[in-house]
Amino acid sequence: MKVTPSISLFPILGIPLITPQDDLALVITKCAQKIGLELKDGILVVAQKVISKAEDRLVSMSKVTPSEKAREIAREDEKDPRHMEVVLQESEAIVRHGNRVLITETRHGFVCANAGVDLSNAPGEDIAVLLPLNPDESANQLRKGLEELGGQRLAVVITDTFGRPWREGLVDVAIGSSGIAPIDDFRGQTDLAGRELVVTTAATVDQLAAAAGMLMQKDSGIPAVWVTGVPVTGEGCVADLIRNPSEDLFR
Amino acid sequence: MKVTPSISLFPILGIPLITPQDDLALVITKCAQKIGLELKDGILVVAQKVISKAEDRLVSMSKVTPSEKAREIAREDEKDPRHMEVVLQESEAIVRHGNRVLITETRHGFVCANAGVDLSNAPGEDIAVLLPLNPDESANQLRKGLEELGGQRLAVVITDTFGRPWREGLVDVAIGSSGIAPIDDFRGQTDLAGRELVVTTAATVDQLAAAAGMLMQKDSGIPAVWVTGVPVTGEGCVADLIRNPSEDLFR
Numbered sequence: 001m002k003v004t005p006s007i008s009l010f011p012i013l014g015i016p017l018i019t020p021q022d023d024l025a026l027v028i029t030k031c032a033q034k035i036g037l038e039l040k041d042g043i044l045v046v047a048q049k050v051i052s053k054a055e056d057r058l059v060s061m062s063k064v065t066p067s068e069k070a071r072e073i074a075r076e077d078e079k080d081p082r083h084m085e086v087v088l089q090e091s092e093a094i095v096r097h098g099n100r101v102l103i104t105e106t107r108h109g110f111v112c113a114n115a116g117v118d119l120s121n122a123p124g125e126d127i128a129v130l131l132p133l134n135p136d137e138s139a140n141q142l143r144k145g146l147e148e149l150g151g152q153r154l155a156v157v158i159t160d161t162f163g164r165p166w167r168e169g170l171v172d173v174a175i176g177s178s179g180i181a182p183i184d185d186f187r188g189q190t191d192l193a194g195r196e197l198v199v200t201t202a203a204t205v206d207q208l209a210a211a212a213g214m215l216m217q218k219d220s221g222i223p224a225v226w227v228t229g230v231p232v233t234g235e236g237c238v239a240d241l242i243r244n245p246s247e248d249l250f251r
Numbered sequence: 252m253k254v255t256p257s258i259s260l261f262p263i264l265g266i267p268l269i270t271p272q273d274d275l276a277l278v279i280t281k282c283a284q285k286i287g288l289e290l291k292d293g294i295l296v297v298a299q300k301v302i303s304k305a306e307d308r309l310v311s312m313s314k315v316t317p318s319e320k321a322r323e324i325a326r327e328d329e330k331d332p333r334h335m336e337v338v339l340q341e342s343e344a345i346v347r348h349g350n351r352v353l354i355t356e357t358r359h360g361f362v363c364a365n366a367g368v369d370l371s372n373a374p375g376e377d378i379a380v381l382l383p384l385n386p387d388e389s390a391n392q393l394r395k396g397l398e399e400l401g402g403q404r405l406a407v408v409i410t411d412t413f414g415r416p417w418r419e420g421l422v423d424v425a426i427g428s429s430g431i432a433p434i435d436d437f438r439g440q441t442d443l444a445g446r447e448l449v450v451t452t453a454a455t456v457d458q459l460a461a462a463a464g465m466l467m468q469k470d471s472g473i474p475a476v477w478v479t480g481v482p483v484t485g486e487g488c489v490a491d492l493i494r495n496p497s498e499d500l501f502r
Contacts, residue, residue, distance in 0.1 A: 003287045005259035006466055009480070036254045096500040103500060111417040161453075165416060165501035166362040168492045169434040169454025171461065173418070183420040184468065202412075202468050203420025210422065210461030214481055215257055217435065217453050229260070230465055241419045249347040249354060250416035250501055 007229035010037055011215045011222040012044075018223075020056035025145025028224055037226055039151035044142075045212035047223040048160040048175055049118065049129055051138050057130040059086055064128075073102060083119060086128045090115035095251065101163075106131060109242040110175060112162045131160065135176025136237035143178045155179030155232045159209035159216070165250065172213030174205035174238045181234020182241045203241060204230070258480035261288055262466045262473040269474075271307035276396025279475055288477055290402035295393075296463035298474040299411040299426055300369065300380055302389050308381040310337050315379075324353060334370060337379045341366035346502065352414075357382060360493040361426060363413045382411065386427025387488035394429045406430030406483045410460040410467070416501065423464030425456035425489050432485020433492045454492060455481070
């Protein structure tokens, strides 16, 4: 007896290293077709780095002049002062600094290490890769592009790999989304015993990000995963799930 | 053309409400068989509440006498003082308290709301469900039980639904595991450009928890999910991924 899975994750194989000259929707559609995947009724989860490269969110480190603050952090943490300068430029605020880790709040409101500015897997030793300027809009544009190429009833989730307080290890989270409600809200529904569920709100886009992350680990060369079996419904984007700083206990 | 997914998630349907009299491994094995699932070469992800009920980690609220501290928190947060008393008893320390949210550190070292003590879906209005005493050992026992009933090369991950700083919405995380490395460590490997990956360590058990959480949401009545396509390798347990408090920037 063959059992049909409820949720399936398909790695989209064969995606080449992306440059600003590439039409990402076209590249992904072609690679999906090549492995027999139809981009209908599912969610495309894409790693941030691919989006950032397509959008030319790259900074040549040789053109960066580190500030005194960047030099100070770099000295303390044994990091590249130019890298730290780019991190500071991408940050609204430093949230924590210690143990050679710099946690900042990005302009989008994300709280993460190094403002998401990454040197690994960058297209050249001297290049820093920044987060997309507006990842929700990036997701929206990619979704539209995929739909123009035949995709139907699909959502797009853009992910990055974040650390967490209190736990070692990294897990992918959503930084942009389009075509799916970021949070599945159960408030007002009842539990199995008939009691009202007060605060059960599942962060669907982050669940999708973490799940797809299992196929997107850095040595895999797989920057996009197709997920089926999760309802593609609702509206909103990742910006909607950033907690209001005034209600945040960990700023 | 039918494409084979890399990772598949199968909800284990038909699991009844669990009591301390139930043999959980037997119940799960039978329900899996009924839907044609063989528990071989995969990971069983189980919701904490099922484990807690099987282990009788239940407290009758009518027998709880709230301390002055519990009354104070309950007054401020408009909560049940007996519930708050159980939370305090299950906590090593209060990490944050504000906005009607009580974040504590449990005896296991987890940092979460209300020490994981839950009233919803409990088997009776007056019952609080506590976290398992040793969720890693619970996972280990369940894995052994499943193997005795014919399961092969399987891992077990026990999950609970936690909130996160900075982001609205809940995501399941692992609180216990057995038979799989909790963290997939890429340190020392190289990225696609040949640079050494310094800190890329994926928290595999938390990725599995979040993925399975998509099928375990509170109104679904599905407390167990079978995941295939993720390598069942390595050793260790969830206790290994609790960050050392002295290295934690968010205590």
